[in-house]
Amino acid sequence: DTGVSQNPRHKITKRGQNVTFRCDPISEHNRLYWYRQTLGQGPEFLTYFQNEAQLEKSRLLSDRFSAERPKGSFSTLEIQRTEQGDSAMYLCASSFTAGLAGIQETQYFGPGTRLLVL
Amino acid sequence: AQKVTQAQTEISVVEKEDVTLDCVYETRDTTYYLFWYKQPPSGELVFLIRRNSFDEQNEISGRYSWNFQKSTSSFNFTITASQVVDSAVYFCALSDVFGNEKLTFGTGTRLTIIP
Numbered sequence: 001d002t003g004v005s006q007n008p009r010h011k012i013t014k015r016g017q018n019v020t021f022r023c024d025p026i027s028e029h030n031r032l033y034w035y036r037q038t039l040g041q042g043p044e045f046l047t048y049f050q051n052e053a054q055l056e057k058s059r060l061l062s063d064r065f066s067a068e069r070p071k072g073s074f075s076t077l078e079i080q081r082t083e084q085g086d087s088a089m090y091l092c093a094s095s096f097t098a099g100l101a102g103i104q105e106t107q108y109f110g111p112g113t114r115l116l117v118l
Numbered sequence: 119a120q121k122v123t124q125a126q127t128e129i130s131v132v133e134k135e136d137v138t139l140d141c142v143y144e145t146r147d148t149t150y151y152l153f154w155y156k157q158p159p160s161g162e163l164v165f166l167i168r169r170n171s172f173d174e175q176n177e178i179s180g181r182y183s184w185n186f187q188k189s190t191s192s193f194n195f196t197i198t199a200s201q202v203v204d205s206a207v208y209f210c211a212l213s214d215v216f217g218n219e220k221l222t223f224g225t226g227t228r229l230t231i232i233p
Contacts (some may be wrong), residue, residue, distance in 0.1 A: 089161060104150075
């Protein structure tokens with residue numbers, strides 16, 4: 001079984017441009033998470049999906065950010081009108097949850113997309 | 119609110135020495151999970167261990183061992199006989215089990231093994 005994949009691995013863009021990242025989770029994983037990691041910090045939660053439903057968005061996710069998971073498989077994260085403060089590593093993780101209360105499954109991470117906004 | 123503190127920003131040890139990475143957490147939940155991940159220079163977070171709050175047994179996996187103490191809210195990670203390949207940033211994380219299961223990460227400890 002392949003792991004979580006993300007594309008592109010690196011993206012350089014000019015301020016004001018739109019960018020889109022893609023995440024392909026591990027097959028059969030019904031949960032998909034997006035995190036953002038800035039230099040010298042740990043990853044911070046942005047949003048997550050259970051199947052195709054986006055269930056929560058962090059306050060970190062401004063209205064310039066939008067995420068989709070249209071068929072409950074791959075997900076895209078779009079940033080509109082990028083700003084220099086958006087420069088970071090964007091990490092995707094997936095897990096399978098059976099919905100059992102109190103049981104937490106492991107999140108497996110992809111290699112990340114490193115964004116640089118000039 | 120949940121919080122994870124990794125007070126050691128950077129550690130350097132000579133190869134074959136043992137090293138312990140500290141992790142202290144805060145949560146109001148009685149049920150939670152703790153995790154350790156390794157982030158090598160390539161950037162991908164590699165899962166190392168998951169521990170349930172009701173299981174305080176220490177765990178050993180090869181050269182890796184974990185010490186979980188609820189009394190001090192700590193979940194420390196020890197590497198025995200360190201190797202150059204252990205050089206990476208290590209993150210401790212805490213889960214929100216009854217919420218969205220998001221992970222709250224510490225700021226990480228950069229470990230450098232000197233050959």
